[in-house]
Each structure stands twice: as structure tokens, then as C-alpha cells.
Amino acid sequence: MAYTALYRVYRPQTFQDVVGQEHVTVTLRNALREQRLSHAYLFNGPRGTGKTSAAKIMAKAVNCEQPQDGEPCNQCATCKAITDGSVTDVLEIDAASNRGVEEIRDIRDKVKFAPSDVKYKVYIIDEVHMLTTEAFNALLKTLEEPPSHVIFILATTEPHKLPATIISRCQRFDFHRISLREMVRRLSYICESQQVSVEEQALTLVAKMAEGGMRDALSLLDQAISYSNEKITAADIMQITGTVSQGYFSTLARSVANRDVAQVMEQFDKVMVQGKDPEQFLHDFLYYYRDMLLLKTAPHLEEIVERTMIDDQFAQVAQLYEIPHLYSAIEVCNQSLAQLKWSTYARVLVELTLVKLCQLPGQSPQQGATQSAAVSNTASGEDLAGLANRIRQLEERLAQLAQGQGLQSGQAQAEEPRKQEARRPVAAAGGGSRTPMNRVREAAMAVNEALSRQVRGQWSQILADVKKVKIQYQAWLVNGQPAAVGSDSVVVTFTSPIHCDKTMEPELKNVIERAILGVVGRPLQLLSVMEEEWQSVYQQAAQGDAQKQEEQDPFVAEAIKLVGEGLVEVKE
Template identity: 80%
Template sequence: MAYTALYRVYRPQTFQDVVGQEHVTTTLRNALRENRLSHAYLFNGPRGTGKTSAAKIMAKAVNCEQPIDGEPCNQCDTCRAISNGSVTDVLEIDAASNRGVEEIRDIRDKVKFAPSDVRYKVYIIDEVHMLTTEAFNALLKTLEEPPSHVIFILATTEPHKLPATIISRCQRFDFHRIPLKVMVNLLQGICQSQGVQVEEQALQLVAKMAEGGARDALSLLDQAISYSKDEVRASDIMQITGTVAQSYFSVLARHIAENDVAEVMEQFDRVMVQGKDPEQFLHDFLYYYRDMLLLKTAPQLEEIVERTMIDEQFAEVANLYSFPALYAAIETCNQALSQLKWSTYARVLVELTLVKMCQPTANATESMGASPVNSEELTAMSNRIRVLEERLVQVMQGQVSIPGQQKAEETRKNEPRRIAAASGGSRTPLNRVREVAKAMDENLTRQVRGQWSQILTELKKIKIQYQAWLVNGQPVAAGNDAVVVTFNSAIHCDKTMEAELRSVIERVMSTVLGKPLQLLSVMEEEWQSVDQQVGQKDASDEPEEDPFLAEAIKLVGEGLVEVKD
């Protein structure tokens, strides 16, 4: 017969076989024992944690002819038939490949028929989050009120993708990642039953790589058994998975702490020659520093023991790093891992990361925190702060005036108002705008304002986008062969002064007005400032009144005074 994979051979057949999910199996066994069955269940959690296995065990338990304390007997014809998949009333549906509304409608039409071989029809829908919105809608009513002989069990790794209306109709069970110690015990028992010799550290590595998933752990163990000859060793696991030994990371981290770039590059090259993946290398190195940080902050934390072997070498290297140095190393590795997703040259990026970690600047925070403070400098600084505080109190009470304050205030009062758009003003030369303001033609200005709507209409006929850029502008002055148009939006102002759009607008104005005029687009604040400056200059150009003449008018009246040159 063909070889069967370990994760299929050791698939749980009872709730007691499901490891690491006691909070789920206990609840289900009690419900079966007391006959408090729900019509719909939702099993969600990480991959390989027993969701589908628990669903099949549930299907056997509700239909078992001789259940034992909420467990299926696995001896009766019904249990054996369900295990073999020969019962048509227990259906396992993969929603990833049967995600359409037609498949769900087919289920909805068939649930009304009574089961032919067992007591309950059980529908196990795996990866249910892959169903379409229409399929979920088709499932809603049936899921809420199915016939008494039907049980739905939904399984998913991404429950957040399910509609809330589906989740609210189910009893939800969250499957957890299997703890590392539990996983090691499971692997050890399987190795003993298989007659396989395996190192303790190899089991630790397998459990670590599985990240809480029993199926992943068994698949990796199966591969390691095929690779090894007499005994599964930790080196075999590292060779298969492409990981690096912890002792290597300890040597590398020591050289980084000593800022020895040459040794670091040599150690990294030694790993790359062995065919290791740069991204996996950096991922493991990040976790090495993470474990080091946890060792220094919480030595009794159980997860440290799970992740790393706490030996003398690891503890010695940890003493070489301060907290700021560890923060910097972890942050540098994390940034590099984010960049690796988009980088073509993974090895070069990892080498650059290692060189950065060796630079003295990486430990700048540490050196700054460790440098002693000169007592004399501290005393002098304290005295200066005290004097400044006293002066500040006096200024606030009005006892002392700040030198130059009055002069600065007068300067600000006399200073003309700055243009509001100075940081983002228009590209129009303001000298040209001043010329138009000085030589403004009132008749031409009224003509432009009166025919402005016609100009916009003609511009819209050419292209509606052109009219949209100019529609917010207002003509304020015309003269000296130019028109000044003001805007409140800097984007519209700048756009209308671009060569292409500006030439089209000037051509339309020439056609409508019968006279060629240049377009000058400015911000409204700029125009107000220019207009104000021109008005002040015109007022200053008026001749000053003769004081003798003013006194004569005051004495005899303006009617009796005649001025001759």
C-alpha cells in the first residue's frame, strides 16, 4: 500500500485526541452528553490546530450508535462509515472551490430531506470565508432555522471576513495555537510509536517552526525522518528548513557588539555559501535579538525558554548589549525585513543591514546615556536658568521692558501688510500688475466685466476643463493691454498662467472684446496689496497745500481769495 503521511495517520479520532484545545473539546463533550446540540457551529483559528478534525469528530459523536461520555465509540458501523467518508449524509464542502451561490442553493434545497443512513445530516463547510456575498445571503435563512435533523459546522482561519449575520447565528469556538510544550510531547509520542530516534533539540526546533500548528509540525517531522538515517538531529532540521544554529547567532551578535565588520561579513558569507535564504536568516536573527531583550527584561518569562535555548553563551552575549542597543538592532532588522519584500538584491540588503548594526552610531544612544555630566557645567546651567526665570517674572509684571521691543512694535505697525500668499503666491510678475493698476482704464474694465460670462461660454465650447479653471476668477482691472484676474485658489491661479491654457484664454478674450489683452492671474490678497500701494503713492503725489494760503482762506473765506501765478 502507498505510504500515508503522519498528519493523516495521527488525525484525532476522539475529542480527547485533540491536543491544546481543551476549552473547545470540554464544551462539546458536555453538550453531547446533555443533548444540548446547536444547529450551527463556527470553528475558527490558525491552520493545523484541529478545526476540521473536531468537526468530523462532532459528526461521528452526534450519529454514534453507542456514544461513550460524549465521545464517539469509533467501533460501530456509523462511526466507521463516517471515518471512511462513505456516509452521504455527512458532507464536507470546500468553500474555496465551491464558493458560488448555486452551490449554496443546492445545499439549501437538499437540507429539507431527512437523512437516509444516520440521525443527523452534518454539513462541514471548510474555509467558509471564501464564499461570495450572494452565497452568504443564500445561506442566512437556512443557517438560522434549519430542519431539526441538520447541523452546520463552519470552519475558517479568517473569521473577520465573515458577515456579522453569519457569526451571530452560530456557536463560535476559537481554536488556539498549540503551546510548544504540548507540541513537543505530541511529537515525542508519535516518534516513540513510530520507533524513530530523535534529539530533544530537534523536537524543539520542529515545534518552533510549526508556530502552533500540529499539521505543520507533523509534516516537517515526516520530512526530517525521510532525510535522516538513524536519528533525527537538530542539524537535520536546520538543513531542511534553512535555519541557522543559535550558536552561530551568538558568535555573530558578539562581533556586532564589538563593531567588527570584517568578522561579521565573514560569518554571513559562511552562511550564504551553505545556501541559506537571506530573508529567513534575517527573520531568525530578529527573533534572536527579541529573545535577548526578553531575557534582560523578564528572565522568568516562559516564552523565552520556548524560543531560545538559554545557555551560557547566550547569556554572555546578552550582557554585551544595553537596552538602547537592543532596541536599535531590532528596529534595524525589522526595517530591513520590510524592505526585503520589494528588493531584488536580498543578500546586498542584508549585508547593508549588518554593517549598519556594526556602526558606532547604532550605540549612540547608549553612549549618550552613559556619559557623565560635568558638575560645574550643571551648576552654571542651573544659575542661568534661575536668572532667566527671575527676568521673565519681572517682564510679565511690567517692571522691565525688553530692549528693542518698542522699536519692533512700531516697525510692525508701519510695515505694509504682507501678501498672504507669499509662501505659495502666483507666478505673475507683480511689477506688471502695478503697471496695469496705475494705468487702469475704467471703460475697458467695465467692458471686460460685462462680457466675462461670454468669455467663459466661448472657452467652454473649446474645452470644458478650460472653463472650469477660469470660472472662479474675477476681472478687477484692465488697461495697458492687459487684464488682471484675481483668484482665491492658488491652484486655479497657477494653472491659468500655464502657457497652453493662457494662450487659449487670451485668444478668446481677443475674439470677444475685439482687442488683444494679456492675462495676468494673481491671488486676491496680492491684488489688494498692490491696489493699496498704488493708492498710497497716488495720494502722496498730490501737491502739498500752501500754509499761507490756508491761513488766508481761514480768515476771509475761500470766495474772496484769488490765487495767481
């Protein structure tokens, strides 16, 4: 006899068998028990959560010869015939392949005929959102007032695509993603029934990979049973799904925290040699950082962790990261994932992302503690006699300044740094952007770091909103990177002069600024500049701040550091 897939063997046959949808099954059982049946139902929710199975159970329950507390008996001839699919009055229609108006008109014409074998005609229309507009219009009147012997059950994964006129004619039931705990319990029961030996960690990994869909979990378990010899292990699940182990990511994250670029590149090359997909690798690494952030901010919510197991190694690696560092790492990975969809060189982009992660501002707690200890040791080991000598010299110079004796020498030394002022760099040759550089300088002088991080983190959403207007607009903008946000403007740097100039055209510029307003929540003017121009302006702004500090008399500055600004008074 041919082998039957597990998700077909263990398809729920009663409402009690439907896992994780008690809010739906209890309501339907009560309605069946009290004979409060509606003429149309809408089941919507993620894939593999039991929508079609619940519809078939409903069809059996309304036609069962001996119903038991709102459940079908599954023993009578009617229940067995509906389970076998041999009842012509219970029709399951795939709207993806029967989406035209002619198919719906055929249903509408046959609805008026009474059922031949059972009490109710049941029409189960799966993926109903695939119907055309004309087909929906043909279904409207019949769906609102069908004959008393007909029940419609519509199932869909995308209810937002259904017309409001269809939804308002149905009782709507929202199926939820199945929780991790319930899915593991169900998988364990199936393994016991199949007499399969399996590690608990492997079942947890299968449940997490299924992302709330029981059908996906059973398909993966079926594949694992075929792959494994005696016992299903977590390593088997990782091998057949192409995922990377948590221990690998822990080693990689530790090397990133230590800023060891060579070790990071070596680790990445290992997974590339095994044929892993760079985009899937970066996606999993993003979720690793996401789970680490949840561990540090909400340590008691272990059930919402997506990809990782909370073990000692994971907790130790998490101690190497501060929360702001995790924010930055997640933003960098998210931006790179958005760019990967348009990049030809996926591996190079992922390698660039890993190098960026190693060079993010901030440091691990261990590094901070090491540097603090070094500073403390240096301070404690400095010669106290030398400090006393420096204090005495400063006191003598302050006395000379007060008497006017050292004024000329002080002015000469104060003018010396001005003579050594560095020449301001100029923009690279080859023409600049059409953006007014005075606005760029203003933005560089008043950078809002918090808003800059927000824009960088939401840049992929801004690109998506621009794409909704016109995909060509997004293609012009995707080459840019948000460099800084000032008081009322955002500086976006480009490596291509064509993209830089194009984004400053009035029509495209207005579209981008509207997208930024919709995502960020405040109006910001777009300033598109070449990356070399921005580096030049940013260095000028930094040198301007340094120059202000250098213009102060060095003796006065040293005195302020020593005794405080309140005790120093300079007389001409």
C-alpha cells in the same frame, strides 16, 4: 500498501486526542452529554490546530450508536463509516473551490431531505470565508432555521471576513495556537509509536518552527524521519528547513557587539554560499534579538521565546548588549525587512543592515568597562606635581583678571575663536526641495530623541497605512527614511529628488500626515528634504551649539571647571 503521512495517521479520533483545545472539547462534550446541540457551529483559529478534526469528531459523536460520555465509540458501524468517508449524510465541502451561489443553493435544496443512514445530516464547510457575498446571502435563512435533522459546522482561519449575520447565527469556538510544551509531548509520543530515535532539542526545534500548528509539526517530523538515517538531530531539522543554527547567530551577534565588520561580513558570506535566503536570514536574526530582549527584561518567561534555546552561550552574548542597544537593533532589522519587499538587491540591503548594526550608538558592557579602566589608570598615573603647577597658574591669572591687568589679552584670546569660526556648508548643487528650510532648521535645533526612535520603529506600520489608501503613495514614500522628529514636525530624508518633491504635494502630504497621526498618536508635519540638505542643516545646528560654548572666555571657563560656577565672579 501506500505510505500514509503522519498527520493523517495521527489525526484525532476523539475529543481527548485534540491537543491544546480543552476549552473547546470540554464544552462540546458537555453539550453532547446533555443533548444541548446547536444547529450551527463556527470553528475558527490558526491552521493546523484541529478545527476540521473536531468537526469530524462532532459528526461521529452526534450519530454514534453507543456514545461514551460525550465521545464517539469509534467501534460501531456508523463511526467507522464516517471515519472512512462513506456516509453520504456527512458532507465535507471545501468553500475555496465551491464558493459560488449555485453550490450553496444546491445545499439549501437538499437540506430538507431526511438523512438516509444516520440520525443527523452534518455539513462541514471548510474555509468558509472564501464564499462569495451572494453565497453567504443564500446560506443565511437555512443557517438560521435549518431542519431539526441538520447540523452545520463552519471552519475558517479568517473569521473577520465573515459577515456579522453569519457569525451571529452560530456558536463560535476559538481554537488557540498549541503551546510548545503540549506540542513537544505529542511529538514525543508519536516518535515512540513509530519507534523513531530523536533528540529532545530536535523536537523542540520542530515545535518552534511549526508556530503553534500541529499539522505543520507532523509534516516537518515526517520529512525529518525520511532525511535522517538512525537518529533525528537538531542539525537535521536545520538542514531540511533552511534555517541557521543558534550557534551561528551567537557568533554573529558577538561580532556585531564588538563592532568587527570584517568578521560579520565573513560570517554572512558563509550562509549565502550555502544558498540561504537573505530575507529569511534577517527575519531569524530579528527574532534572535527579540528573544535576547525578552531574556534581559523577562528572564523567567522562557516559554514565549520564539527561535532560540536558552543556553550558556546565548546568555553570555546577551551580556554584551544593553537594552537600548537591542531596541535600536530590532528597529534597524524591522525597517530593512520592510524595504526588502521592494528591493531588487536583497543581499546588498542585508549587508548594509549588518554594517548599520555594527555602527549603532552605544557599546557593550565589556567595552564600557575597558574604557572606564583606561580612564581610571590615566587619572591615577597623572603627575600630581603638574596638576599643582596648573592650579597655581590659574590662580595667578584669576588675580590678574580681578585687577583688570589681563583684560585686553583676555579679550584678544576670546575673539580668536570667533575669527576661526568655520564656514557653514551649503546644500549640494542640483536644486533643493520645496520644503521651507527654516522649518527644517527649527526641527534640527529641537530634536526629540525619544519620539524620533518611536517614529523609526513604527515607520513600517506608517508605510502599511499609506499603502491601504493607495499603493502608489507608498511607492513614493518608501524611498524616504525618518531622520529626526522636532516639536511638531518629522524630517524625512530622500536620495531621489523626484520622491522628495512628490511627497510634499498637498494630497500625498495629507495622506502621510494622517497615517503618522494614526500610528504615533500626535500630529506631525511632514518635512521632506534631500539627504545632503539635512546633513548640512544638522551640521549647522551642531556648530551653533559649539559656537555658544566657544564664545565664553577660556580663562573663566577653566576657572569654572576648577572651583565651580558659584565661586567665580568676573568684574569689568
